[in-house]
Amino acid sequence: MRHSLISPRLKPVRNFISLIIVWEIVGRMDWIAGGALPGISEILIRLWIDRGDYPGHIGATVYASGLGFLIGNVLAIAAGIAFILSPTLLRLMRGVNIAIFALPPIAIAPILVLTLSGMAPRVTLAALGVYFVTMSATVIGLSQYDTRSADLVRAYGGGNWLILKLVRIRGAIPDILSGLRIAAPNAVLGAILAEFGGGGRWGLGTYLLGSLGRGDPARLWGIGLVATLIAGLSYAIFAVISTRISGSTRSVTLNTAIPSSQGENAYGRPIQALILCGTITLPFVLWWAFIKLTGVPDLIAKTPYGVFEYLFLKDTSVIARGKLMAALGQTLPIAAFGMIAGLAFAFLLAISSRLFPGFIKGFIPVALVTQTMPLVALTPLLVLILGRGYSVTLWITISVTFFPAFVLLVQGIQRVPQSVLDLPRAYGASAWTEMRIVSIPAALPYLFAATRLTVPRALLGVMIAEWLATGTGLGNLLNRSRGYLDYSMIWTVAAVSVLLSVAIYYLVLIVERRTLVRLGMQNVE
């Protein structure tokens, strides 16, 4: 019998060490883009030289993202529970929820800095970054519960509140933790974006901005690695808690009851139309209220009417619309392509997690390192390596859509109970057949959810790349408008990108409803 030289447990370590060695050689030899990728030792040496700078910057970023994470998640979980108790509220708030998620942080960071003071813009942006992810994870977890257990509670006279308390909340914990896991790096990204766009002395974003002009790749990489470490650590904490808990939460048998679509037709047409009106107008009302409450001068803060006026009623409207349309023509195709590629990649990897569990285990850390790397810190590095062409935009877009989609899909597949997997196996099904019969259909609701989740991200990814690298499209328009102090255009771009996200979101939702109803599945909120 042949023995492998290295035990399987040590394989990841070996892979990691070889990666470091390759990196070191490539870096030292300046093989990539003329020294854009420094050797790991060069980065570490730079880190040591800069060691005096880091504590203050790290402290500021961790403080802002931690506080934002806390506030955002408390609000998100409370909102998720409220939405489950009242489907009407969920529908009424859907526009606001999606708008919050689709707000390009890069566009509102300067606005927040102008309207709020001190740490508030960073905390707000971090909180905004986590809210949607955790809120939707909470709703997903609470809506996918075992109806048999709920029947049992009701058979003893228990009402909705007791079902929520005894069955649904505990059952939702794995989903909520998975939400927190994705949300944690988001908070760091939000805080850094706000630092990036908003002055202040401390913070990794500030540090990165100050170092951009120096042309010292080793320091940029150092900051990027530190930011990634913080984000990755926050992810890892929730990943550990999550694996501890999800084992005892999985149902032993699969519930075959088809959940009834509650509340969907509970009201007459007039009330439904009213709710729809509320859903659409509520985000605009909040937008308007925010401006009025903060008392920011009209010159800087544009109300919904201000944007409308700018686009349609002024002498310059034709020019403004022309600029906007040209930018959209550049941004949309590449966003769509990047999103589809990111989703396809995530789907393929997720369904193969049953086929090659070892590969997935090895892949997750790699995915984490690239994915928890805050986008803003990542972009300058990618630009150094890939140049300023379309490939940068595409890679950034793929990577921002891939990560959340992958986590969501793997989780969906993991929820398939063992007995259901045993059945095809009992008939001698190959891993592929088992996947085709069980894993892929089980993952379908999650694929739709992931698609809806990544629409705004794709758009945001493209815009960040355009802003920082390619000088095209909506992102560039935003950047230039900032330079010209054209606040109307900033608000317009933010509003248009949100509206676009929402429109595509609904398109996916319609396709999803039709498909899942036909398949007798429940859609994931």
Place this chain on the structure above:
Amino acid sequence: MPRQPAGISLRAVGKTYRGRGKTVEALKDMNLECSPGSFTALIGPSGCGKSTAMRVALGLESFDSGEVLISGQTPAQATASGITGVAFQDAALLPWRSVAKNVALPLEVLGRDPSKYSVEIAQLIELVGLKGYENALPGELSGGMRQRVSIARSLITSPKVLFMDEPFGALDQIRRRQMNVELQRIWSETKSTALLVTHGIDEAIFLADQVVVMHADPGRVVDIIDVPFARPRHPDLFSNPEFHALTDRISMVLHEA
């Protein structure tokens, strides 16, 4: 007003489902009288509405016409006052709760303090033969063991009215017979009114005072057959010629379409 004794009463209950252009009469003019302390078995083919009848009696589903009284109360009042117990076809255990905590679940729903029932919980777990598994999670148990947990759970409130929806459907024949004997013993000790929904004719005859036979489409009662055997019934009964005669009779009623 004097409280009526325990019992299940469905009078002229009707229920229809509407879906995709066609209406299904799940229950049509359904009558069921279970006198206090009696054991009734509800038997019929799949889709005859026997589970629906039970769910209506438990207040889990609404009905269109007729009257349902549990111990003289509406299903909602009866279940909330804690006089009912229920075991479903599927054990429906909460996967994150230990056996003992799953057994205690009805107490929590009813707002009682589970810590005051620790003796009863331990006794019931022993009664269903799961001593030593108090702290096991459902995922660590076999199907039969999970089902026995759900029987223990149905008894924790010392119910006056006990509902069982094919509680032994997933068990093997030997274990099923054992559980039938056990159930008879437990039931005779509790003196509750029991309603058992089942597919098994022998199980129905062995346990019940009256066997109610239902037919499907529309779901209705076609015959009520009294079981004359004296109690306590011994497992020998399964080989008794009179038992077989009764089995054949019910079988005939079941198969007349």
